Each structure stands twice: as structure tokens, then as C-alpha cells.
Amino acid sequence: MELFDNLGLGFETALRVENLFWCFVGVLLGTAVGVLPGIGPIATIALLLPITFTFEPVTAIIMLAGIYYGAQYGGSTTAILINLPGESSAAVTAIDGHEMARNGRAGPALATAAIGSFVAGCIATIVVALFAPPLAAVALTFGSAEYFSLVVLGLIASIALARGSAIKALAMIFLGLLFGTVGQDIYTGTPRFTFGVRELYSGVNFVSVAVGMFGVAEIIRNLESERTRELITQKITSLMPTREDFRRMWAPIARGTVLGSALGILPGAGHVLASFGAYTIEKRVSRNKKEIGHGAIEAVAGPESANNAAAQTSFIPLLTLGVPPHPTMALILGALIIHGIQPGPQIIDTQPALFWGLIVSMWVGNLFLVVLNLPLIGLWVRMLMIPYRMLFPAIIAFAAVGTFSIGQNQWHIFAIAFFGILGYVLIKLGFEPAPFLLGFVLGPLLEQHLRRALIISRGDPSIFIDRPVSAALLALAAAALVLAILPAIRQKREEVFVEDD
Amino acid sequence: MLEARRALKDILAGAVIIALGLAFALGSLDYEVGDPLRMGPGYMPLALGVIVVGLGIGIVIKGFLAGEAEAIGEVDWRAIAFLIAALLFFGLTVRGLGVGLSLFGATLLASLARSRTPLIEMVLISVGLTVLSVVLFIFVLQLRVPLTGPWLPF
Numbered sequence: 001m002e003l004f005d006n007l008g009l010g011f012e013t014a015l016r017v018e019n020l021f022w023c024f025v026g027v028l029l030g031t032a033v034g035v036l037p038g039i040g041p042i043a044t045i046a047l048l049l050p051i052t053f054t055f056e057p058v059t060a061i062i063m064l065a066g067i068y069y070g071a072q073y074g075g076s077t078t079a080i081l082i083n084l085p086g087e088s089s090a091a092v093t094a095i096d097g098h099e100m101a102r103n104g105r106a107g108p109a110l111a112t113a114a115i116g117s118f119v120a121g122c123i124a125t126i127v128v129a130l131f132a133p134p135l136a137a138v139a140l141t142f143g144s145a146e147y148f149s150l151v152v153l154g155l156i157a158s159i160a161l162a163r164g165s166a167i168k169a170l171a172m173i174f175l176g177l178l179f180g181t182v183g184q185d186i187y188t189g190t191p192r193f194t195f196g197v198r199e200l201y202s203g204v205n206f207v208s209v210a211v212g213m214f215g216v217a218e219i220i221r222n223l224e225s226e227r228t229r230e231l232i233t234q235k236i237t238s239l240m241p242t243r244e245d246f247r248r249m250w251a252p253i254a255r256g257t258v259l260g261s262a263l264g265i266l267p268g269a270g271h272v273l274a275s276f277g278a279y280t281i282e283k284r285v286s287r288n289k290k291e292i293g294h295g296a297i298e299a300v301a302g303p304e305s306a307n308n309a310a311a312q313t314s315f316i317p318l319l320t321l322g323v324p325p326h327p328t329m330a331l332i333l334g335a336l337i338i339h340g341i342q343p344g345p346q347i348i349d350t351q352p353a354l355f356w357g358l359i360v361s362m363w364v365g366n367l368f369l370v371v372l373n374l375p376l377i378g379l380w381v382r383m384l385m386i387p388y389r390m391l392f393p394a395i396i397a398f399a400a401v402g403t404f405s406i407g408q409n410q411w412h413i414f415a416i417a418f419f420g421i422l423g424y425v426l427i428k429l430g431f432e433p434a435p436f437l438l439g440f441v442l443g444p445l446l447e448q449h450l451r452r453a454l455i456i457s458r459g460d461p462s463i464f465i466d467r468p469v470s471a472a473l474l475a476l477a478a479a480a481l482v483l484a485i486l487p488a489i490r491q492k493r494e495e496v497f498v499e500d501d
Numbered sequence: 502m503l504e505a506r507r508a509l510k511d512i513l514a515g516a517v518i519i520a521l522g523l524a525f526a527l528g529s530l531d532y533e534v535g536d537p538l539r540m541g542p543g544y545m546p547l548a549l550g551v552i553v554v555g556l557g558i559g560i561v562i563k564g565f566l567a568g569e570a571e572a573i574g575e576v577d578w579r580a581i582a583f584l585i586a587a588l589l590f591f592g593l594t595v596r597g598l599g600v601g602l603s604l605f606g607a608t609l610l611a612s613l614a615r616s617r618t619p620l621i622e623m624v625l626i627s628v629g630l631t632v633l634s635v636v637l638f639i640f641v642l643q644l645r646v647p648l649t650g651p652w653l654p655f
Contacts, residue, residue, distance in 0.1 A: 051642055167563060171518050171556040178525045178549045185532075185542035192542055193528055216584060223580040223615055389618045390626050396584065396611040397604055397630045400591040404600075405644040413592035417585045424581065428573055429514035447545045459538025 003129065006356045013357025014364050019059050026063035027365045030070020031372060034090075035078050035380045039395060041071035042437075043218065045331045046210035047395070049338075050402040057339035058354040062361040064335055068328050069121065069311045069362065072271065073369050076113045076304055077380050080106060089271045089307040092279040092299070099295030107239040112249055112297055113304040114373050115241075120257040120305035121366035124312035127261045128319075129359050132348065136320040139345035144453035145463050149473035151446045154323045156477040157266065158438055159484050166484040169435045172426070176436040179204060180443020187451065199411040206334045208412045209440055210327075211399045212419025213433040219392045220424045239374055245297050252282055252302035260309030265317060266325065271310035278306035312362055319355060320345055323442070327434045330441040510573050511564025518557030526550025583614035599649035600639065605631040 013019060033044045045064050052060035075090035080097035093113060100109035142150070159169035182193045183203030194200040241249070259281065260274040282302040283292050292299045317325045322344035324330040336343045341351060348355045373380075403412045423433050457463035465471045525546050535541030587610035595603040608630045612623035638644045 051638075051644065054643070165560075165563070167556060167559050168514065171553060171560060174549055174553045174556060175518065175521060178522070178546060178553060181525075181546045181549065187540075188533075188542050190532055190542040192532060192546060193525070216588070219614075220577065220580050220584060224575065224577040389612070389615050389622070392614070393608045393611040393626055394630055394633075396587055397608050397634050400588065400595075400607055401600060401604060401634050401638050401644070401646060404591070404595055405638070405646050408596075408646065410592040410595060413588055413595075417588040417592075420588070421581065421585065425517060426514075428576070429517060430510060431514065450545075451540050454537050454540070459536060461537065 006352065007129065007360065009352055010356030010358075010360035013058060013353045014062065014360035018056075019062050019357065019361060020364065022055070022059050022063040023066050023361050023365050024368055026066020027070035027073075027368045028372060030067035030072075031074035031077075031369065031380065032383060033067070034071035034074020034076075035383055036386070036391070039218070039391070040214065041068050042210060042327055042331065043215040043395070044071070045328060045335075046207050046214065047398045047402055049207050049331065049335055050405045052335065053338065053406070057336070057341055057351075058357050060335060060339060061332065061354065061358055062365075064332050065315070065358060065362060066365045066368075068332070069308065069365060070369060072307050072311045073114070073117055073373055074380065076117070077110065077373065077377070078384065080109045080113065080300070081381060082384070089275045089310075090304075091272075092275050092303045095279070095293060096296050096299035099293070100297070100300065103295050105295070108241040108245055108297070109300055110377060111239045111241050111374060112245065112300045114370050116249065116253045116256065116301040116305040117308040118366050118370045119253050120260060120309040121312055121369075122363055123257050124261050124264070124309040125359055125363045125366075127309075127313055128316055128362075129356075132316050132320050132355075132359075135316065136345035136348050139321050142345070142469070143467070144449040144456065145467050145470040146473065148446065148449040148453055149464060149470040149477070150321060150323055151442050151449065153473045153477040153480070154317070154325065155435075155439060155442060155446075156484075157480045158326065159435055159480075164432055165430065168431050169484075172431050172433070172435040173439040176439025176441075177443040177446065179209070179436075180440045181447065186444070186448055197411060199409050203444070204415055204440075205403070205406065205409075205412045206331070206437075206441055207403055207406060208415035209419050210331055210437060211403060212416040213423030213437065214327075215395055215399055216416060216420030217423030217427055217433065219395060220420070221427065222388065223392070241297070248288065248297050249301040252278070252286065252298040253305045255281055255285075256302040256305030257309045260306035261313045263306075264310030264313030264325075271307045271314065274306040274310040275303035278302040308366075315358070315362075318343060319347060319358075322347075322445075324438070327437040327441075330438050334441060508564035512561050513573070515557045515559070515561030515564060518560060519554050520557075522550045522553030522555075522557055524550075526554065579616060580614040583610050587611035587614075594652075595650070596647070597650045597652035599647045599653065601631065601635060601648055602653070603650075604634055 014023070029044065029048070030041065033039050033041060045067050048067065052063060072089060076093045076097065078084050079090040079094035080101050083094050083098040097109045097113065100106065155173050159166055159173065182200060184191050184201050191201050256278040259278050260271070263274040263277065264271060279299055279302060282298045283289055286292060286298045288296055288298060314325050314329060317323050318329045318333060322333070322342070324333045333343050341347065341354070399416055400413055403416060404410065406412055427433060453463055454461065464474060529543040529546035529550060532543030533541030534543040534547055587607045590610055591603050591607035594606065605627055608627040609623060612618055612626055635648065638646060639648055
């Protein structure tokens with residue numbers, strides 16, 4: 001079986017000492033930022049990207065990926081213990097998880113979240129291993145027209161699943177695309193919007209954009225509405241779920257895993273949608289549905305499994321199509337490009353060690369998380385007590401030094417300041433920064449394929465509808481746009497995301 | 502006048518978007534625009550800029566038709582000023598002073614963004630963070646950033 005050879009290569013790569021070490025560091029950091037409200041995985045990955053430039057590409061990606069799925073884990077810990085989801089996908093876990101904690105069953109709730117996430121993570125990893133290669137094979141036949149349409153679909157679909165006003169999200173995407181045009185034109189080499197600053201010729205650094213919009217803007221917002229956090233200091237006596245708990249959790253875990261694996265592939269906030277969806281399913285089909293909302297273990301197991309499965313499968317579009325489904329993946333895409341690897345369908349063939357090593361590392365990382373999360377609960381709880389007045393200057397310090405180390409360029413620092421203000425103003429006016437980042441990262445790709453396709457067709461735009469795959473992708477994008485704008489559906493969407501924040 | 506006040510947030514939001522789109526669209530006229538077959542460097546920015554302006558107008562219209570009565574809320578000017586000052590200070594001085602002193606100044610400025618922190622604590626936080634960052638970035642991770650700079654006598 002080819003799959004076993006491939007997985008063998010993956011194990012060989014992932015189990016190298018330095019990869020194990022940085023995978024461990026990644027999931028540890030991820031859990032930490034998942035626990036800490038006020039700094040999320042996007043800002044963290046952006047902050048730590050510069051550090052990984054000295055690593056081998058595979059090590060860098062393994063660590064960054066670890067931060068991402070580690071954060072999904074950490075978010076549930078605070079959701080259960082203090083009813084404060086550190087991550088938006090853990091919002092539903094807070095409902096029943098925190099109720100369980102108040103009933104003195106915090107230990108089993110945490111253990112259930114960990115077990116559910118582990119099982120889901122393992123299965124979703126297999127899903128990635130099975131489905132990524134065939135999808136990549138299809139994508140290899142894509143020409144520029146198909147790629148252009150695919151990127152359009154990815155961008156539009158990301159707003160269909162996002163919250164808030166559709167037109168504002170659309171404006172953010174296009175604004176991101178606009179900022180993506182800064183720098184030398186790919187075909188003629190003309191510097192655009194660089195104001196004579198040579199450092200801007202290679203474009204605005206995406207680390208600066210991410211750190212500014214998700215780091216600095218967030219700090220300003222947090223300082224504006226600082227709340228003192230109250231901590232329930234509760235002795236966690238026993239972590240072990242009872243036999244009855246185990247009997248009740250396996251079906252929700254299975255349902256959550258299936259739902260999460262499927263939704264993770266979709267562009268947008270797939271993991272958030274997955275956890276909400278899993279909660280709704282449990283409310284409908286669970287045998288103990290009356291208990292749900294009052295500390296039912298099913299309502300912890302289902303959503304936690306779903307969001308972890310989705311976090312894992314959201315690597316599929318990135319690795320096979322080179323199109324990131326959400327901003328965190330966009331950062332990992334950026335990291336790959338900085339390491340000289342063009343993400344896309346060819347990655348499986350040209351970088352087999354990286355591809356399979358990453359997949360196996362996700363499984364290893366999930367194992368680390370189970371081992372980490374449960375015994376270290378005390379540490380995470382103590383981390384919550386780090387006062388914000390220390391945390392935010394630390395974020396600024398890391399942002400400054402890390403970003404400066406990319407080519408020792410002070411313009412990257414000025415760009416952080418610029419995007420910090422821009423991000424803050426936009427958030428204040430009701431915009432979401434996520435679509436902006438997605439547009440910004442995908443902008444150059446979109447322009448390149450648009451121009452190449454039009455050169456091939458001699459300037460005839462009908463190439464995008466004459467080619468069946470491209471036409472189908474554009475039709476899907478149009479459908480997604482209609483879905484996003486239709487008010488009835490928007491209302492449903494608001495309901496789904498009402499507790500997400 | 503009630504409608505206009507209710508829609509203030511959306512109108513401002515649209516105005517910001519229009520301004521940004523317009524700036525890019527006008528700027529792109531300095532470059533060769535070209536045609537769809539031979540797109541010049543100005544083609545994409547111009548097209549995108551026009552779309553952004555259109556969306557901005559859409560947001561304003563939506564504001565008038567169905568403005569949400571959401572308040573913009575207070576703005577913490579102090580936080581903005583000091584955080585931006587911290588970043589600018591670091592960017593302007595890091596080459597001259599090196600990471601050590603430049604980062605100390607930047608973290609101190611950043612701490613000042615929060616008015617309720619006692620001054621002595623701000624200094625302690627800044628010293629601690631500077632030492633931590635220098636150890637972590639320069640000695641452990643060996644990032645290529647200068648510890649001291651040519652402006653310093655030593």
C-alpha cells in the first residue's frame with residue numbers, strides 16, 4: 001500500500017528529535033494562547049513566524065500547525081473552568097462544560113474535551129491522508145482560469161460562513177486585495193504605491209499586517225474595555241470520567257468527528273460552525289437531550305470533537321489547492337512561501353517529507369495535547385492570572401523584535417503601526433479583520449492567474465465560463481454570494497453565531 | 502434627523518471604505534492601465550479601487566435604509582497614542598541604539614498606554630521584558646538583530 005509507505009515517511013520526519021521538540025513547543029504555546037483571552041492564534045502565529053525562518057521548512061510548519069490546533073484545545077479549558085471561551089469555537093463548550101464544572105465535575109469535563117479532541121484529531125488526520133492526494137491530483141489539471149475561479153470561490157465562501165454584514169465583509173475582502181497590490185508588479189516590475197520606499201518593493205509584509213490588525217488593534221480594544229476576570233478556584237479532584245460517562249460520550253464524539261471533518265474543508269470559520277452544528281445535533285438526537293444545557297457530557301464531547309476535527313481537515317484546501325480556507329491557514333501559506341515552497345497540488349509530489357511529516361505530526365501533536373492538557377491544568381489556570389498590564393507590552397515587544405528580524409527592516413515595524421490603526425478604525429466601524437487578511441494574502445495569486453488566463457485567451461473573459469470546471473466554481477461562488485446576502489439566511493447565521501465572541 | 506444619527510456608524514464606515522478605494526484608484530492612474538489582454542500595472546488596482554468605492558457607497562446606502570443603532574463607543578486615545586509611539590520609537594531607534602535600549606524605550610511607552618499601571622511597575626515590566634526578549638531572541642534563538650548600535654559610545 002502506497003499510503004503506508006507515505007505514512008512511514010511521515011513518521012520518519014515527524015519523529016526526528018528537532019521536529020518532535022518544536023511540535024511540542026508549538027502545541028504548548030498554542031494551548032497557552034488558547035487559554036489566554038486577548039491573544040489568539042492568528043496574532044501568535046504571526047508573532048512567531050520570524051523565529052521559524054531559521055528552521056527547516058518542515059519544522060517551521062509543524063510548529064506553526066501545532067500552535068493552531070493547540071489553541072483549539074486551550075480554548076476549551078477556559079470555557080469549562082471560567083465560562084470564558086479563549087477561542088470562538090469553544091463558545092458552546094462553555095455552556096455545558098462550565099455547568100459541569102459548577103456541579104463539581106470540572107475534571108471529567110476537561111477529560112472529556114481532551115479525549116474527544118484526541119479521537120477526532122486522530123480520525124481527521126486519517127481523513128487528510130486519504131483525501132488530500134486524490135484532490136491534489138484533480139487540482140494538478142487546473143489551469144490559470146480554474147485557479148482564478150477557485151480563489152474567487154474561496155474568498156466569497158469565506159464571507160458566506162462569517163458573521164456580520166455581508167457587504168462589509170465583501171468590502172474587507174476587496175480592500176485586502178487592494179493592499180495586496182502594493183509592491184512591484186509581477187509582469188512589468190513597476191513599483192506600485194511604494195512612495196519611493198525601496199523596502200516596499202516586495203510588497204507590504206504580511207506578518208506586519210497580521211500583527212497590526214490582530215495584535216495591536218486587539219490590544220487597543222482590550223485596553224478600552226478592560227474587565228477584571230474572576231477565577232473560580234476550584235480543586236479539581238478527579239479527572240477520570242466514570243464508566244457511565246464513557247458510555248455516553250462515544251456516540252457524540254463519532255457524530256462530532258464526522259461533522260467537523262466535513263465542515264473543516266469549507267472556507268470560512270469551519271471549526272466554529274462545526275462546534276455549533278455538533279451542539280445542535282446533540283440537542284436533537286441525544287438520548288439525554290433534556291440534560292443538555294444543564295451540564296450534559298454529550299454537549300461537551302460533540303462540539304469539542306467537531307472543532308478539533310475541523311481544525312485538522314482545514315489543512316486539506318491549503319495543502320492540495322494552495323488556497324487557505326481561513327486567515328490562520330493564510331498565515332501558514334505565507335510561511336510556506338517565505339520558505340520558498342509554493343503551496344499547491346504539486347506539494348505532495350515535490351515535498352513528500354513535508355506533506356506526510358506534517359500529517360503525522362498532527363497526530364503526534366494531538367497525543368502531546370492529551371498528555372499536556374490534563375496534568376498541566378494547574379499551570380493553565382495560573383496563566384490566566386497573568387495580568388493584562390504585563391501581557392500587552394510583551395506582545396508589543398515580541399512583535400517589534402520578531403518583525404524587525406525579517407530582513408532587519410524598520411519599515412515592517414512602521415507597517416505594524418499603520419495596520420494597527422487601520423484595523424482598530426475598521427473594527428470600531430463594524431468590520432471584521434479576517435476577510436481583509438484573506439484577501440491580502442490571496443491578492444497576488446488572484447491577479448497572477450487572472451492576467452495569465454486573459455493572456456492565454458487573448459483578452460477574452462469568456463475563458464472563465466467556457467471552461468467547465470472554472471464555470472462550476474464561479475457558479476458556486478455566485479450561489480455562496482446569494483446565500484450570504486439573502487436576509488432570511490443571514491438571520492439564521494446570526495443565530496448560529498450569536499454566542500460567538 | 503433620527504435616521505441620520507442611527508446610521509452614523511455605517512455612514513462613517515462607508516466613508517472610510519470610499520476614501521481608501523478612491524486613494525488607490527486615483528493612485529493607480531499614475532501607472533499604465535492597459536487593456537484586459539495586456540494589463541498594465543495599474544489595471545488591477547484601478548478595477549479593485551472602483552469596486553471598493555462601489556461597496557463603500559453600498560454601505561452608506563445600507564446605513565440610511567437599515568442602519569443599526571449601534572454606538573461606536575468610546576475611543577481610548579491614550580492607548581492608541583502610546584502604542585503607536587512605542588512601535589515608531591522602536592522602528593526609528595533600533596538601528597542606532599540596538600535592541601537592548603530601543604526595546605526598553607518601546608516597552609515603557611507601550612506600558613504607558615494603560616493609565617492605571619503604577620509607574621514603578623511599568624519600569625519593572627519594561628526591564629523584565631527587555632531582558633527576557635534579549636535572552637530569548639538573541640541568545641537562545643540567535644535571531645540576527647543587533648544588541649547595541651552605533652549611537653552608543655560603547
